[in-house]
Amino acid sequence: xxxxxxxxxxxxxxxxxxxxxxxxxxxxxxxxxxxxxxxxxxxxxxxxxxxxxxxxxxxxxxxxxxxxxxxxxxxxxxx
Amino acid sequence: xxxxxxxxxxxxxxxxxxxxxxxxxxxxxxxxxxxxxxxxxxxxxxxxxxxxxxxxxxxxxxxxxxxxxxxxxxxxxxxxxxxxxxxxxxxxxxxxxxxxxxxxxxxxxxxxxxxxxxxxxxxxxxxxxxxxxxxxxxxxxxxxxxx
Numbered sequence: 001x002x003x004x005x006x007x008x009x010x011x012x013x014x015x016x017x018x019x020x021x022x023x024x025x026x027x028x029x030x031x032x033x034x035x036x037x038x039x040x041x042x043x044x045x046x047x048x049x050x051x052x053x054x055x056x057x058x059x060x061x062x063x064x065x066x067x068x069x070x071x072x073x074x075x076x077x078x079x
Numbered sequence: 080x081x082x083x084x085x086x087x088x089x090x091x092x093x094x095x096x097x098x099x100x101x102x103x104x105x106x107x108x109x110x111x112x113x114x115x116x117x118x119x120x121x122x123x124x125x126x127x128x129x130x131x132x133x134x135x136x137x138x139x140x141x142x143x144x145x146x147x148x149x150x151x152x153x154x155x156x157x158x159x160x161x162x163x164x165x166x167x168x169x170x171x172x173x174x175x176x177x178x179x180x181x182x183x184x185x186x187x188x189x190x191x192x193x194x195x196x197x198x199x200x201x202x203x204x205x206x207x208x209x210x211x212x213x214x215x216x217x218x219x220x221x222x223x224x225x226x
Binding site: 005007008009012052055071073074075076077078079 | 113127128130132133136158169170193194195196197198199200201202211212213214218
């Protein structure tokens with residue numbers, strides 16, 4: 001199971017910010033989220049949304065370990 | 080610890096005192112304190128969200144850059160997260176160097192980064208509801224001065 005974290009407006013849109021999803025890679029994670037909430041899945045692919053796996057930014061595809069933490073980061077506000 | 084996130088209000092003066100203590104070879108300490116503005120009633124409060132672990136590491140990388148670029152002896156960044164009321168301190172930056180120019184410039188550099196690129200998500204609560212805030216054009220051009 002991967003732990004999925006949403007931040008900022010993505011969490012507001014989804015109505016959750018932290019949940020577990022069974023997925024072995026990012027593509028299957030996105031598909032699993034799209035079945036429940038297609039609008040959210042689309043928002044997660046919007047320009048400016050970055051993805052971190054285990055707190056490291058990744059581009060494109062990524063394999064997820066058994067206890068991977070996947071974070072979707074909307075454009076950052078700065079402090 | 081050079082970078083700290085805190086949920087609780089902090090007292091900037093106490094952080095300056097602690098940062099200056101016990102220095103024999105530091106000629107200059109520059110500090111910056113950012114406060115939450117009320118915007119004439121438009122901003123009842125700010126809500127700052129960070130990604131614990133990720134946010135500190137990202138700021139830490141910029142702190143490392145500042146240390147090598149300006150030859151700093153020490154740095155401290157303290158940043159609020161959670162709900163911040165108008166008038167409360169949001170961010171504290173202190174830089175220590177042998178001479179003042181490096182301390183001033185490093186403080187300016189760190190704040191430009193923090194305001195434009197640091198991993199925070201900021202929501203403003205006002206009379207007409209809440210809205211997410213993104214960096215202004217001014218924040219971006221300020222940060223580009225150092226590229």
